Amino acid sequence: MKADRIGLFGGTFDPPHFGHVAALKAAVATKQFDYIEVTVAGDPYQKSSSVQLHSADVRLKMAHAAFDGIEGVRVSDREIKRNGPSYTIETVRELLNDAEHVDLLIGADLSSQLDSWHESVLLRSLVKVGVIPRPGGEEDLPLGWNAYLVPMDPVDLSSTFIREAANLNENLQDLVPDPVIPIFEGR
Ligand code: ATP
Numbered sequence: 001m002k003a004d005r006i007g008l009f010g011g012t013f014d015p016p017h018f019g020h021v022a023a024l025k026a027a028v029a030t031k032q033f034d035y036i037e038v039t040v041a042g043d044p045y046q047k048s049s050s051v052q053l054h055s056a057d058v059r060l061k062m063a064h065a066a067f068d069g070i071e072g073v074r075v076s077d078r079e080i081k082r083n084g085p086s087y088t089i090e091t092v093r094e095l096l097n098d099a100e101h102v103d104l105l106i107g108a109d110l111s112s113q114l115d116s117w118h119e120s121v122l123l124r125s126l127v128k129v130g131v132i133p134r135p136g137g138e139e140d141l142p143l144g145w146n147a148y149l150v151p152m153d154p155v156d157l158s159s160t161f162i163r164e165a166a167n168l169n170e171n172l173q174d175l176v177p178d179p180v181i182p183i184f185e186g187r
Contacts, residue, residue, distance in 0.1 A: 003099040007036035007130065009106075010079070010088055012159065013059050015184040016066035017176045019107075019157035023132040026152035027105050028072045030130075034099065038067050038075045041086040056080040058183060065179035087118040092126050102127050105150070107134040111142040 007027050013020065027036055040060045053059070063075045078094060079086040088104065095102045104127045106114070111131055117123060129147040133139050133154045141147040162175050172181050 003034035005101040006099040007033040007105045010039040013063045017157045019155040022155045042080040062180045062183045066177045089119045089123045103130045105130045108140045111140040114142045
């Protein structure tokens with residue numbers, strides 16, 4: 001039987017951090033989803049040229065370590081298994097085989113970028129967008145999209161900040177879930 005509504009939370013997750021954890025818990029707390037799928041990007045085409053990333057397998061392991069304990073959340077490798085760039089529209093098409101409705105869950109920083117995503121016009125017709133407040137973008141909803149705000153106190157954290165902290169040998173304990181640290185550090 002098809003699920004009614006799935007939330008899709010995609011990302012690079014290099015590394016997953018407490019901002020992601022808070023976002024997922026806030027989305028689960030809305031109680032509108034059969035489950036939320038966390039999709040780890042294989043080849044994130046809008047990022048791949050500028051940032052040196054951990055391999056997809058390592059990022060998948062970190063995502064499992066960070067999110068497996070959250071009830072109602074499933075970590076997926078579907079974008080890693082797919083060859084080529086990670087296009088959200090492809091994932092949405094696949095998820096619509098499993099559910100009547102798919103909500104795209106994004107941090108508010110991405111609201112202004114949605115129109116540049118692959119096949120954005122089609123994507124806009126297929127999903128509702130749940131926007132997670134994030135410092136910087138705060139509570140920006142994407143114009144022209146069927147969008148709503150997920151209630152949450154913003155968490156001022158990014159993977160970029162954590163990679164920089166790690167480069168300075170700073171303690172990551174308050175930034176990412178404990179089991180993520182040895183994987184991220186390659187231990
Ligand atoms: P980077 O710093 O490398 O760009 P990131 O911290 O934005 O990474 P991603 O893996 O790119 O993390 O993000 C996955 C999803 O999580 C995106 O929708 C992003 O907007 C959202 N997100 C990331 N950090 C937060 C946060 N602190 N609060 C709310 N949403 C967040």
